[in-house]
Amino acid sequence: xxxxxxxxxxxxxxxxxxxxxxxxxxxxxxxxxxxxxxxxxxxxxxxxxxxxxxxxxxxxxxxxxxxxxxxxxxxxxxxxxxxxxxxxxxxxxxxxxxxxxxxxxxxxxxxxxxx
Amino acid sequence: xxxxxxxxxxxxxxxxxxxxxxxxxxxxxxxxxxxxxxxxxxxxxxxxxxxxxxxxxxxxxxxxxxxxxxxxxxxxxxxxxxxxxxxxxxxxxxxxxxxxxxxxxxxxxxxxxx
Numbered sequence: 001x002x003x004x005x006x007x008x009x010x011x012x013x014x015x016x017x018x019x020x021x022x023x024x025x026x027x028x029x030x031x032x033x034x035x036x037x038x039x040x041x042x043x044x045x046x047x048x049x050x051x052x053x054x055x056x057x058x059x060x061x062x063x064x065x066x067x068x069x070x071x072x073x074x075x076x077x078x079x080x081x082x083x084x085x086x087x088x089x090x091x092x093x094x095x096x097x098x099x100x101x102x103x104x105x106x107x108x109x110x111x112x113x114x115x
Numbered sequence: 116x117x118x119x120x121x122x123x124x125x126x127x128x129x130x131x132x133x134x135x136x137x138x139x140x141x142x143x144x145x146x147x148x149x150x151x152x153x154x155x156x157x158x159x160x161x162x163x164x165x166x167x168x169x170x171x172x173x174x175x176x177x178x179x180x181x182x183x184x185x186x187x188x189x190x191x192x193x194x195x196x197x198x199x200x201x202x203x204x205x206x207x208x209x210x211x212x213x214x215x216x217x218x219x220x221x222x223x224x225x226x227x228x229x
Contacts, residue, residue: 004158033216043204043219056214090158098215099146099208106151106159 002026004093004107012113018079021110023091025072029105031096032074034066037088037109046089049074050097081114088112117142117209121220128195129228136190136223138205143183146215147208150179150190152201153222159204163190195227 005024013019025032034046045058049068066076072093078085088109094102118141128134138148147166151159163172163179165188171180178191192199202224206217 006158035217035219042221043206045216045218048214048216056216058216088156092159092217099210103161103164104149104206104208104217105161108158111156 004091004105006089006091006107006110008110009108010111010113012115013081014115015081015083017081018077019081019112020075020077021089021091021112023074023076023093023107025074025091025093026105029093029095030072031094031098031102032068032072033092033094033104034074034076035090035092036060037090038086043090046076048098055097078112083114086112086114117145117207117218119205119207119218119220121203121205121223123223124221125224125226127226127228130195130197132195132227133191133193134195134225136192136203136205136225138188138190138220140186140188140207140218142209143186145183145207145209148179148181148188149206149208149217150177150188151204151206153204154201162203192225195225197227197229200225200227 031050033048037043048056068074090109092104092106122137149164150162165181176193202222204222205220
């Protein structure tokens, strides 16, 4: 079966710009979560969506936002980019809704570099 | 607030050795625990999922155990191979006063030498 697809794989943006990342979950998986991974902080939870509703949000500024569509695809947006936003952004899907005991599957990530 | 710690941070072993990776968590009120591997620059690959009611799970050469009361999990890798070289991440699924999310440890970087 098809895995979790994240696009684009790589992005280079300038400080102050905004960026939109996309995640297509495995068919039938309706919960999508986003994580930021940096060498210093490791993997940090951004937010989780189920049935187009944001159910949980991590400790990130309001510049980080997301949404989920009726087909379960999700996008996250980062506005007014800062150098510190450079990271690997990973999305994960579960059949859900959490905390149903389901396995999380991750995409390959989007590597964002802010210059 | 759930905190997850993984020890050791890095481990180098010769091929064929059996090894144990450790994961500890501070809040025992968890729903599940999942082990992942991550190759450099790649996403996470799920290895094993242990439900809170389970004590262990096995897949091939991998065996993961869970002791919820003591806040510990171990990942046992038998007969290690160079292809096992990767970062291994432990993630705990819990609520902690809000909705469910996965909290990750910083990982163990495993190098298996031929």
